[in-house]
Amino acid sequence: MGALRGRAVPALVTVLTxxxxxxxxxxxxxxxxxxxxxxxxxxxxxxxEALDATGARVVLIARAGQDLRKYGLRYSHMAYxxxxxxxxxxxxxxxxxxxxxxxxxxxxxxxxxxxxxxPWRYEAAWTVPAPDVxxxxxxxxxxxxxxxxxxxxxxxxxxxxxxxxxxxxNQWAVETLAAAMEPAVDSRERAQAxxxxxxxxxxxxxxxxxxxxxxxxxxxxxxxxxxxxxxxFSDRIETTTVDSVFSWLQRAGMGAAPQVLTLP
Numbered sequence: 001m002g003a004l005r006g007r008a009v010p011a012l013v014t015v016l017t018x019x020x021x022x023x024x025x026x027x028x029x030x031x032x033x034x035x036x037x038x039x040x041x042x043x044x045x046x047x048x049e050a051l052d053a054t055g056a057r058v059v060l061i062a063r064a065g066q067d068l069r070k071y072g073l074r075y076s077h078m079a080y081x082x083x084x085x086x087x088x089x090x091x092x093x094x095x096x097x098x099x100x101x102x103x104x105x106x107x108x109x110x111x112x113x114x115x116x117x118x119p120w121r122y123e124a125a126w127t128v129p130a131p132d133v134x135x136x137x138x139x140x141x142x143x144x145x146x147x148x149x150x151x152x153x154x155x156x157x158x159x160x161x162x163x164x165x166x167x168x169x170n171q172w173a174v175e176t177l178a179a180a181m182e183p184a185v186d187s188r189e190r191a192q193a194x195x196x197x198x199x200x201x202x203x204x205x206x207x208x209x210x211x212x213x214x215x216x217x218x219x220x221x222x223x224x225x226x227x228x229x230x231x232x233f234s235d236r237i238e239t240t241t242v243d244s245v246f247s248w249l250q251r252a253g254m255g256a257a258p259q260v261l262t263l264p
Contacts, residue, residue, distance in 0.1 A: 044111040064121040075242035095172040104155040122263035127255040140180040156223040165226040171240040203241040
């Protein structure tokens, strides 16, 4: 089970226990530039206004932290943005990989923190869950025990969606959604079974043997040994992506079409 980090909560930014620029990447000594900080905070402020206009209290929100265009993907990382009432500031709960190591932790942050993480593109996307889904998610997110119950520290950026050996950030989010929707979900295995039952389909990445070997040898946060041999050796790596979750929520009638906000 995970523990929540970064609990102080001013409106857009909270204090974290690790430098923001390091979450999910290497721990190079590189401070964000004033321009990057200004753009990140501007995106957070505009996103907050746009979320206010939805009337929602919980959304699944995404950022473009990495350039994934060669895989046909637009967004890299997903989180829950939520607020206790219409006058409260938006908070973000998500899982973050530590400095490209093989572990992750859960963080509660402000929207500013979420967009200060040196993105590839200054763009936000979100989907508004159906009212009953929001209600169940709010109850879970307010309960620290339930919110952290399905977090698994062992991390791989390409974790297999139907295995509990590793967990990546988007996988934690969608497994936690399963726990919110189905009271009988008390383990990652049951969460995955519920997702299969509801028709979730992960993204299939085409990664050749040399790419897999190079990634596994040079990055601690990449592992392929949880993938079935018949898929791995035919260069089919299935994993949980923002794009696949957004598509599934809309297809299943559990969420609206994604909305997008991009800084010029």
